[in-house]
Amino acid sequence: MKPVEWHTCACSRKRAFADRHAAEKALGKAQAKRDRHAERHGVRRGIAREHRVYRCDHDRYHLTKQSRRTYHGAPA
Numbered sequence: 001m002k003p004v005e006w007h008t009c010a011c012s013r014k015r016a017f018a019d020r021h022a023a024e025k026a027l028g029k030a031q032a033k034r035d036r037h038a039e040r041h042g043v044r045r046g047i048a049r050e051h052r053v054y055r056c057d058h059d060r061y062h063l064t065k066q067s068r069r070t071y072h073g074a075p076a
């Protein structure tokens with residue numbers, strides 16, 4: 001399978017995808033990898049799905065993950 005193409009973006013040094021489809025493809029791969037990891041280590045599945053796709057000001061798509069720590073707003 002051809003790897004998903006990506007570039008960096010002006011807004012950050014994150015991976016940037018030209019369209020949502022490409023970003024979601026990469027997202028699915030990342031999630032599958034995490035699921036396999038979770039299974040091997042006996043971690044509950046589902047909770048690891050924190051990745052999202054969002055469109056930035058430069059009309060590119062990025063992947064982001066929201067950690068549970070950040071989500072609950074715990075002090076750094």
Ligand SMILES: [Zn+2]
Nearest residue numbers: 009011056060
């Ligand atoms: Zn961007």
